[in-house]
Amino acid sequence: MDLGAVTKHSTSHAKPSGLVLQYGTAGFRANAEHLDHIMYRMGLLAVLRSKQTKSTIGVMVTASHNPEEDNGVKLIDPLGEMLAPSWEEHATRLANAEEQDLQRVLVGISEGEAVDLQQEAFVVIGRDTRPSSEKLSQSVIDGVTVLGGQFHDYGLLTTPQLHYMVYCRNTGGRYGKATVDGYYQKLSKAFVELTKQASCSGDEHRSLKVDCANGIGALKLKEMQHYFSQGLSVELFNDGTKGKLNHLCGADFVKSHQKPPEGMEMKSNERCCSFDGDADRIVYYYRDADGQFHLIDGDKIATLISSFLKDLLSEIGEDLNIGVVQTAYANGSSTRYLEEVMKVPVYCTKTGVKHLHHKAQEFDVGVYFEANGHGTALFSKAVEVKIKQLAKELEDNKGKAAKMLENIIDLFNQAAGDAISDMLVIEAILAVKGLTAQQWDALYRDLPNRQLKVKVADRRVISTTDAERRVVTPPGLQEVISDLVKKYKLSRAFVRPSGTEDVIRVYAEADSQENADSLAHDVSLAVF
Numbered sequence: 001m002d003l004g005a006v007t008k009h010s011t012s013h014a015k016p017s018g019l020v021l022q023y024g025t026a027g028f029r030a031n032a033e034h035l036d037h038i039m040y041r042m043g044l045l046a047v048l049r050s051k052q053t054k055s056t057i058g059v060m061v062t063a064s065h066n067p068e069e070d071n072g073v074k075l076i077d078p079l080g081e082m083l084a085p086s087w088e089e090h091a092t093r094l095a096n097a098e099e100q101d102l103q104r105v106l107v108g109i110s111e112g113e114a115v116d117l118q119q120e121a122f123v124v125i126g127r128d129t130r131p132s133s134e135k136l137s138q139s140v141i142d143g144v145t146v147l148g149g150q151f152h153d154y155g156l157l158t159t160p161q162l163h164y165m166v167y168c169r170n171t172g173g174r175y176g177k178a179t180v181d182g183y184y185q186k187l188s189k190a191f192v193e194l195t196k197q198a199s200c201s202g203d204e205h206r207s208l209k210v211d212c213a214n215g216i217g218a219l220k221l222k223e224m225q226h227y228f229s230q231g232l233s234v235e236l237f238n239d240g241t242k243g244k245l246n247h248l249c250g251a252d253f254v255k256s257h258q259k260p261p262e263g264m265e266m267k268s269n270e271r272c273c274s275f276d277g278d279a280d281r282i283v284y285y286y287r288d289a290d291g292q293f294h295l296i297d298g299d300k301i302a303t304l305i306s307s308f309l310k311d312l313l314s315e316i317g318e319d320l321n322i323g324v325v326q327t328a329y330a331n332g333s334s335t336r337y338l339e340e341v342m343k344v345p346v347y348c349t350k351t352g353v354k355h356l357h358h359k360a361q362e363f364d365v366g367v368y369f370e371a372n373g374h375g376t377a378l379f380s381k382a383v384e385v386k387i388k389q390l391a392k393e394l395e396d397n398k399g400k401a402a403k404m405l406e407n408i409i410d411l412f413n414q415a416a417g418d419a420i421s422d423m424l425v426i427e428a429i430l431a432v433k434g435l436t437a438q439q440w441d442a443l444y445r446d447l448p449n450r451q452l453k454v455k456v457a458d459r460r461v462i463s464t465t466d467a468e469r470r471v472v473t474p475p476g477l478q479e480v481i482s483d484l485v486k487k488y489k490l491s492r493a494f495v496r497p498s499g500t501e502d503v504i505r506v507y508a509e510a511d512s513q514e515n516a517d518s519l520a521h522d523v524s525l526a527v528f
């Protein structure tokens, strides 16, 4: 390790003195002006992680749904997963080291993690469409090269596409080809096969309106749409040619304001969806004949997907276990529907997809979604092999079900939640089942809910347990919240410190919107 060079280059990526940032739920996020040194140092760290794991590591430059002025970075581990927790700590330590300590911290991480410095390193880099992203990704490359790492810069990519590339590269191409074209080909082939199986129900050609949040999703969907156009036509809105990234549009805006994005015309009963700024989240919605807006969020997406998979699994007659993983933000009606009507086991984890992803890996078939539309389905290796074999052997309805399963496995991005992949999964299921958005929405009725943010001096004063559903500290707060909850019917409320913003988040649901609003308000006063 040429530590002299590390320090020499570091002076051109100087850390603003006193600035402290933390590797949070989705990596580092801050105003783009404050991130140059972070990018350089994450380039360094990616090399160490790559040497240690003897695998390709990903570095994604994005701040997802945050405003255009912000940016961020996260590392992607060998199987396309989020960075391991112990390395998140190294990332925070390295990011916050003052210039004179940088060498010492790097050596400390290498020694502590037994990194073989002779080992080769390979890092792949992707970025979103923010004005600051290109320059920042250049700083990542500086960090990688100064430690002698090899790299491939994919340039503009959605976050889940980079997860896919990392996964492909570390599994010897078994998962797919690690190119953008490979990604388009794999997903489109599976989608077209599935919709062909649906066409016997006499369905007309399908179309969908997509709000791309003025982000990377628009570029990638434009590139991809001709690959799957025989099964679906998409009409793109907020494609980045006019509006600002994530401004009054995108999945986060639609979900949190529970209203349509600006810049999209919605006729009654038209199926619409929104991506977020880096295209790893998706929510659906429509207006009914009376003009009322209906949101179909991640919970309803998880319900649609798990019910489809469960039916196919029972058709092929294999005894495979399927589980659904949610967070505390899942609407109470969705949990009840999954458990009581569909008889599917449901698990709750802490917020942040890494927690959901790991839990979902425990099942033969694990479906996970955050209410905000981030999620996917995972299939164990044994299940994949079994289904491929059954698709060849079985005939009639069983054979048809096995082939559908084989295709839908290929259509999911099993490395990460992916708006494009999820959109195609949902469109395929709706086509096969002959369902309209309204029929899908009618599976159950969401309990009215409200989310609020509270600014406090130090959000770390609140700590939680039981998958963030109960407060531990400060003492007494949980009792106050529990008493407030008792005042309403069908009610539930919790508070937790955000992992991505300097706020406390408050969530409440109850039998009416008025009651949910009032409970959320009362709880936020208790926090303040």
Ligand code: NG1
Residues within 6 Å of the ligand: 025, 026, 064, 329, 351, 352, 353, 370, 372, 374, 497, 498, 499, 500, 501, 505
């Ligand atoms: P925080 O800020 O920790 O609540 C938010 C989302 C998460 C996840 C992360 C990463 C909510 C309530 N929280 O986390 O679900 O998506 O951002 O982007 O939506």
Ligand code: ZN
Residues within 6 Å of the ligand: 064, 065, 159, 276, 277, 278, 279, 280, 281
């Ligand atoms: Zn995102």
